[in-house]
Amino acid sequence: MxxxxxxxxxxxxxxxxxxxxxxxxxxxxxxxxxxxxxxxxxxxxxxxxxxxxxxxxxxxxxxxxxxxxxxxxxxxxxxxxxxxxxxxxxxxxxxxxxxxxxxxxxxxxxxxxxxxxxxxxxxxxxxxxxxxSKIGTMRYGVRLKICTDYNGIGKIQYILRQNGLEAEDTVYTDQVELTVLLAAECVPGLKKEITEATAAKAGIEEVEKLYFVAPDA
CATH class of the missing domain: 3.30.230.30 (Impact, N-terminal domain)
Structure with a gap:
């Protein structure tokens, strides 16, 4: 178990x-x-x-x-x-x-x-x-790597914006690969949205788990 x-x-x-x-x-x-x-x-x-x-x-x-x-x-x-x-x-x-x-x-x-x-x-x-002093709020998060074809990139970028997220890095080859860092509790919801919007064609991989400084609300 x-x-x-x-x-x-x-x-x-x-x-x-x-x-x-x-x-x-x-x-x-x-x-x-x-x-x-x-x-x-x-x-x-x-x-x-x-x-x-x-x-x-x-x-x-x-x-x-x-x-x-x-x-x-x-x-x-x-x-x-x-x-x-x-x-x-x-x-x-x-x-x-x-x-x-x-x-x-x-x-x-x-x-x-x-x-x-x-x-x-x-x-x-x-x-x-x-x-x-300069104080920051540390949140436990996950760095995701999202791979998509060029048809799905617009939908994914829209979903990220709607969730207040920005890609840390975007690499364009025959596919598009985005790296995103977000709070751990938000990962299941984001995965679900991207999977539904791209008809499960986007690949989503959890690359790293870490604490990061969250922007002030």
Missing amino acids: EEKETVREPYRMVLEGGQAELVEKKSRFIANVRPVESEAEAVAFIDEMKKKYWDARHNCSAFVIGTKAELTRCSDDGEPSGTAGRPMLEVLLGEGVRNVAVVVTRYFGGVLLGTGGLVRAYSSAVKEGIAA
Whole structure:
């Protein structure tokens, strides 16, 4: 019996890291966000920020690894327990961002913020850092190769347009070969439409399965 393929949910990831800064009662909070693929990368990034901001009072951190947030870590780095790392991690999880690390550096301004003030400041810094980063939605998809004769190309191009799709590549020989990338859940419907429109004369082959950056809706 054929095993049913696991449904892979879309997730958000940092395509390009960003930096943001805010000041709360004279304390400076500097958030640095970076995409990471592993715990080792996240730890290296955190160490890098600690060296860069060696003179700061605190370099608090959080990271999320895996498309389903399989690995999460956070550190208060000397702040009262639960006032920095955990709130920072909660922001990352709440934003649905994966494979990301953030370090919030604090230069103490001489005024105590209290527990609530610290939670708000560190959370706000991470939100600002995410806002300053380039974020993309990763969807699980399939790359299809569609082969057709010249009679069917017009019908197929129309179907693709109706589904909001564009061919990645089109090769014209004695036949026409189109390469299309689309979300996995849309594949059965597209195959059905093309098969019906071309009287099953078009060849459709699944070339590759992968995550890709989906355009914003």
